[in-house]
Amino acid sequence: MNKTPSPKVTARGPVDHEVRDQIVIAATDHFSRYGYEKTTVSDLGKAIGFSKAYIYKFFVSKQAIGEAICANCLCQIEAEVRAAVSEAERPPEKLRRMFKALVESSLRLFFQDRKLYEIAASAATERWEAARAYEGRIYELIQDILLQGRQNGDFERKTPLDEAAMAIHLVMRPYLNPLLLQHCLDHTDEAPTLLSSLILRSMSP
Numbered sequence: 001m002n003k004t005p006s007p008k009v010t011a012r013g014p015v016d017h018e019v020r021d022q023i024v025i026a027a028t029d030h031f032s033r034y035g036y037e038k039t040t041v042s043d044l045g046k047a048i049g050f051s052k053a054y055i056y057k058f059f060v061s062k063q064a065i066g067e068a069i070c071a072n073c074l075c076q077i078e079a080e081v082r083a084a085v086s087e088a089e090r091p092p093e094k095l096r097r098m099f100k101a102l103v104e105s106s107l108r109l110f111f112q113d114r115k116l117y118e119i120a121a122s123a124a125t126e127r128w129e130a131a132r133a134y135e136g137r138i139y140e141l142i143q144d145i146l147l148q149g150r151q152n153g154d155f156e157r158k159t160p161l162d163e164a165a166m167a168i169h170l171v172m173r174p175y176l177n178p179l180l181l182q183h184c185l186d187h188t189d190e191a192p193t194l195l196s197s198l199i200l201r202s203m204s205p
Contacts, residue, residue: 020058024072036118036122041055073109076105077109081138084100085097095168096193100196109178125179135169139169
């Protein structure tokens with residue numbers, strides 16, 4: 001499996017990771033309290049003791065700070081998904097565990113920290129780089145599992161690999177995309193089992 005890459009952060013000015021990390025940590029706390037949309041860079045600067053101009057030395061905009069926070073949240077979900085996948089030996093079980101972990105981790109973000117969830121929803125709505133990169137890595141993970149399954153005879157080989165991976169990705173997307181997740185809460189208990197079983201039946205050799 002591919003190793004989870006570090007999130008990309010849009011920054012400029014001094015390459016001082018300590019200060020940048022300090023800004024991201026403080027912003028995460030501030031956005032958790034007051035929300036992303038209602039907070040300006042000036043508000044954030046006052047809260048953490050930095051001037052707005054100083055913050056702009058490290059981040060080009062408020063969105064860039066939001067991107068860093070969003071990337072951290074999504075990478076945490078991705079790490080949980082990859083850990084669940086790595087616990088299974090055969091591709092069919094890997095796919096089941098992937099779907100289950102994806103739903104559980106996304107729900108945890110939705111229910112435990114709604115303010116941070118709002119940032120992830122904004123990222124999905126506006127197609128931020130952090131959200132696009134996250135979906136791309138999940139798609140690659142699906143491809144990896146499919147390829148393993150085809151190589152050892154668990155999955156059929158007639159359907160083009162990219163077509164099968166995209167179909168599975170689209171089935172998972174309502175639980176992968178934070179913006180869509182809020183409309184699927186009534187089915188999160190049974191969805192991972194029912195949908196993954198349907199996918200696996202469709203791919204049987």
